[in-house]
Structure formats: structure tokens, C-alpha cells
Amino acid sequence: MDQVFKALADGTRRRLLDRLHEHGGQTLGELCEHIDMTRQSVTQHLSVLEAANLVATVRRGREKLHYLNPVPLHEIQERWIDKFERPRLRALSALKRRAEEDMTDKPTFVYVTYIASTPEKVWDALTDAELTAAYWGHSNVSEDWRPGSRWEHRRTDGTGVADVVGTVVESERPTRLVATWASPEEEGQEDKHSRVTYDIRPHGDIVRLTVTHEDLADETAVKQVSLGWSAVLANLKSLLETGKPLPQEPWLVPEH
Template structure:
């Protein structure tokens, strides 16, 4: 939390967050446009915001896009504001939805978490059927080769897959991309796409960024937001402690 307050203490960094609120998913050049600062200075400010988990990044081709991550702000609200003014300031979720939908051709949901583990361990947690069953309640089954099918199977022995898709990209320990849709789902605009980006920070910490694109509407966005938050919290706990949360967060 100290990093969050340090990041927010500077007016320039607050202005950068304001710009991402208005138009989420901007490149460094876009954020620098109209500001009296060099790219190097902006990069330093963004690095502090990213270290505080207030900004998440993802790459699309050669571009690095920056996204507002309101989760730390929400934690501040709950700890120091919400308990005194519960009827007010319930706008963070709306802020997040607006920011993520600002440009339809950019990722619609981005979530970043930090896990105390190696990249190989986190990769295993995403792709190993037994491990995914332990913290997700479903087994992710595939050979994880580009072009191969994958299934999100129930663990009740029925073998039913609630989600299916195709592996788009798989770089062990670094990046996993696959399509996501119900087995009989009619999606005129095509399936949504989920991307896991793993970035080691030293030898024992991984920054995991999940991007879920091509969500159809506000309801699907709401479901994705709640679902991924729960799953990733359980994943982090399982990888770091060897066991999931005592109560499934989605229940």
C-alpha cells in the first residue's frame, strides 16, 4: 500500500491516471501527447504506477498499451473511506468498465496479480489438468500446441466441458493465448480470447496479466470481471501455499 500512496502523491502521475480513465489502453506516445515532458520522464512515472499495480500493460504487436487498474484504489476505499461513507463513492466498478470499453478494438478486461513463484510453476498452474482442478474446479485439458483444441472440463467425472476453444499461442513460462466459448454457444462476432502474460520479477516473483477480449456486452463483462478476480485469487493462494482458499471465492 505504501507504493500506492507514493505513486498517487505526484500530480503528474495522477494526471496520467486521469488520462487512462478517459481513454484506457494508450501507448506511451499517446500519453505523452500534449504533456510537457519527455518520453523518458513519462516512462519513469509509468514504471512507478506499474510497480504500485495502478497500471497494467500488455503488448499488441510492437505497441505497449497501458491500462488503468482500479483494484488498489478500491482497497483504499474499502479500508479508509467506505466504512465512513458507504452510500457514496460506489463508482470504481463503473470507472473500470468505462475505461476498458473506451475503445472496442482493445482488450476489454485486464487484470494483473503478483505471485511468489517461478514462471514455470505459474505456467504449470495454468496448463496442468490436476493443478487447475485443485484451484479452479475444472481441469484445463490440452496438449497446448498452437492450433490444438482445449477444454475446461468439470471435475465431477462427467467429462463435460463448460468452455472450449483453440490454442492460439503457447510459449511456456511466458505467454498463453486461447479462444474461449461455450460448447454450443452462438457468437456471430466469434469467440472471446484470453491471454496470460507471465513476466518474472527476479527469481521468485511473477507478474501475471490476464486479458479477456471480444466480450459481447456489459453482462458478459461483469461476469468476466467477477470470475477472473475469484479464479486468480485462488490460483495465487494455491501456488504460494499449496492449497486453495478455504472457501471457493466464486461461491
């Protein structure tokens, strides 16, 4: 948290966050266009923001795209703002959503969290049917989670109904998993498929998990997945760190 406040104390870094809030997925060159300083100086400011986990990056070929990561800001909101229940400050809750347009002009959502666990355990928690049922409300099911395999996001009510289906695109246990994402009705319509990437990396003695959901249909879809991923990954983190999911399923608690 010290790094977060240090990063926010600088006006230039706040301007960079404002620009990423307005439009995510910007390159260094795009961010430099409206900042009156050298690329090297902007790079240094971005490094501070990345160290504070306020900015997440995704590689697209040779380019490095920058996104606002709302998690530390949300933690500030929960600890110092929400408990005072000041309606005039509720606009800060919008910073929970980090979803803008990528190079294909389709919305993208990126979420970064840190978990006290191992890459292997995080991978298993994302792909094991019983573990996903324990914290997600659905079971992620695939025959082998290899590229080309079908996967399903099945309800846990005994009906076996799949609300999401897709195909595994990349599978590198325990660091990277990429899969398409669609409703059963859209399964044969590839232009309506979105794509989810799980990037699982050691970060010292803990794990950095980055979830990128791209090629979303529109801003309505962005709003839906931003709330869904935030709740699911909070529940995942609780399960791996405490052995139990959160006492309430986050997606069942209404937003205020």
C-alpha cells in the same frame, strides 16, 4: 504500498489514472494529448505508476498500450475503507474493473497479479486438470496444450460438461499461453470467439502474471469476466502460496 501512495500523491499521475479509467489501452501519444508537459515527463510519470503496479502495459506491434491495474487500489479499499462500511465511498469498488476498448474497438480486460511461486508452477496451475479443479471450479483439459490443440473448461461435478471451449494459439512453456475462448454453441463462429493471453514472467524471486482477455462481445461480457478473473486469480494465488485455495469460493460470495 509505499510506492502506491507515493504515485497517487501526484496530481498529474492521478490525471493519467483517470484517463486510463475512462479509456484503457491508450498509447503514450494519446495520453500526452491532454497533459501539458513533454513526452519525456509523461513517460517518467508512467514509469512511477508501472513501478507501483497501478498501470499495466501490453504490446501491440510497435505500440505500447497502457491500462489501469485496479489491484493495488482494491487492496487499499479492503484494508482502509471496506472495514468502515461507508456506503458513500463504495464507488471505489469500480476500480476493480480494468476493461476498456482496444484498437479493434472491442472491449479488453487486463489483470496483473504477483505470486510467490515459479513460472513453471504457475503454468502447471493454469493447464493441469487436477490443479485447475482445485481452485477454479472447472478443469482445464487439453491433449497436449500445443498450438492448434483443442481445450475445454469442464465442470467438476462428474458430468464432463464443458462450459468453455477453444483452441490453443500460442504455447511457450512456462512463459506464455494464448487460447481462444467461446461457449460450445459459439465454437464454429469465429467472430464470436474471445482470446485469453497468460503472460508469466519472473519478477525477482516471484512471478508476475498478466491475464489479457480481449475481443469480448460487449460491456456486459467485460463486467462478467472482470469479476470472474479477479476471483479465480485470487484463488490461484492462495493455492500456490499456501497450498490451499481460499476458504470460500469467491464467485459464490455475493458482492455488497
